Amino acid sequence: MSLLTVEGAVAGYGAAEEILKGTAIRVEAGEIVTVIGPNGAGKSTLLKAVAGLLPLKAGRIVFEGEDVTRGDALARARNGLAFVPQERNVFGTLSVDENLVTSAFLWPADARKRADALYDKYPMLAEKRRQLARTLSGGQRQILAMAMGLMTSPRIMLLDEPTAGLSPSAADALFDAIVTLNREGMPILMVEQHAVEALEVSHRGYVVVSGRTEAEGEGRGLAADPEIRRLFLGG
Amino acid sequence: MLSAILQALLNGLMTGALIAIPAIGFSAIFAVLRYPSFAIAGYITIGAFAGWTLNVSFGLSMEVALVGAALVAALAAVATEQTIISRLRPSGALTAAIGSIAMNLVLENIVRFFYGNDLRGYDVPLVPDVRFWGLRVGMQQIETLIISIIVMAGVFLFLTRTRFGRAMRAVADNADLARLKGIDPRKVSFVAVALGGALAGLGGVLLGADTSIDPLTGFRILLTVFAAAVLGGLGSIPGAVVGALSIGIAEELSLLVLPATYRGAVGFVAILVILTFRPRGLLGERAL
Helix, strand or coil, X not given: CCCEEEEEEEECCCCCCCCEEEEEEEECCCCEEEEECCCCCCHHHHHHHHHCCXXXXXXXXXXXXXXXXXXXXXXXXXXXXXXXXXXXXXXXXXEHHXXXXXXXXXXXXXXXXXXXXXXXXXXXXXXXCCCEHHHCCHHHHHHHXXXXXXXXXXXXXXXXXXXXXXXXXXXXXXXXXXXXXXXXCCCEEEECCCHHHHHHCCCEEEEEECCEEEEEEEHHHHHHCHHHHHHHCCC | CHHHHHHHHHHHHHHHHHHHHHHHHHHHHHHHHCCCCCCHHHHHHHHHHHHXXXXXXXXXXXXXXXXXXXXHHHHHHHHHHHHHHHHHHHHCHHHHHHHHHHHHHHHHHHHHHHHCCCCECCCCCXXXXXXXXXXXXXXXHHXXXXXXXXXXXXXXXXXXXXXXXXXXXXXXXXXXXXXXXXXXXXXXXXXXXXXXXXXXXXXXXXXXXXXCECCCHHHHHHHHHHHHHHHHCCCCHHHHHHHHHHHHHHHHXXXXXXXXXXXXXXXXXXXXXXXXXXXXXXXXXXXX
């Protein structure tokens, strides 16, 4: 049984043409899975649908053997799916510490303990714990956003273009953080524009084109595939 | 002239402290529910009359009147929101705002039905004004200032030190992200409306103790409260305090050069000026 399965997902915004037209992916326990594809292919829409921010019109989402298709974002958070959006992923008017503690809203009893554990894991956050989140740099903000995701006791992290807008060194540091997190046992499903780098650290990858899953393979294999490189990776 | 200006500043500070309490309530509701609730005028009036009933009809202390008024006004606010406004909000902020104006009229007339149109005064002892450095300030105003400071400190502690307070700020900042963190915006909205109503009710009692009350008490101060919230930045709690103090002081200073009849125009002018030059308000980005 896969940890997360998305089957025949159809979704879109309002009456416009559907963005997802039968997308199918799966994530096994302990994996990093990256979804790549051209702009407008529906990668972020897929993550939003998995996170419960966009209802499916057809298809289903199964997490840990349970059909969670009908739940909204609140229910998915309770189910253990942590979605880290690409933009506006921290509460800018709250301090770093408040961002962490507030993210554990459903688990107030040990929120402090968890936040302190994350300060040990990400010392940069400890240094800036009293700063407003909006004053952080792009890379620092992404680390905070991931840490906020971890505060919700997730059993999978959904990362929407975590390195978007970051400098190459900040992006590398973030990929390192993602790999470390995964080695500690956290399954990760991410969508990335930096496709080569993302696929190289992923166990498996999917290529989504026009809302459909066009290819699937081992991460490094996809990154090295000349056809994939020509079509989507600009190389 | 200098002492007249200092006296106006002092009076403005007192007036501003009084306006700040309902203005914080107005901003708290706006920050979370994203519509301007003009029904706050009705909550102020209901609070003023609930406090008056406890203080005058039942002979209870002002402290009890304040607590009772806050509870009754919070209840009125929650009932108004849950039964009427929540049905209008899906149609947009403008619809909800217009609905809140209608609900203010409803609440005002409920009060009128039970209490009539007469002016009523709280049972507060008459105490001579305090005089210092050629300035004069009433004991009641000093008490109002102290209560306002205590209430503001309480709101600040609630918003920064409690789980629901922080959740309220999180929803005000980014409701979608809050939902992803397991925060139910409906529960937070409930708390925000109850807090807004309670603060409006407290404001009603403070107004009543300062002057007298009638069913139009809330409506009369509505523009000033709205102007304070807009000036400070809609949805910003510190902004509401800064806006209220600014409007209070501006109103009092205007009396030095304008007849008292034009005092109410200060709120209108403040709204026009701030919307023209700084539409997000003085502290619009620092929503607490």
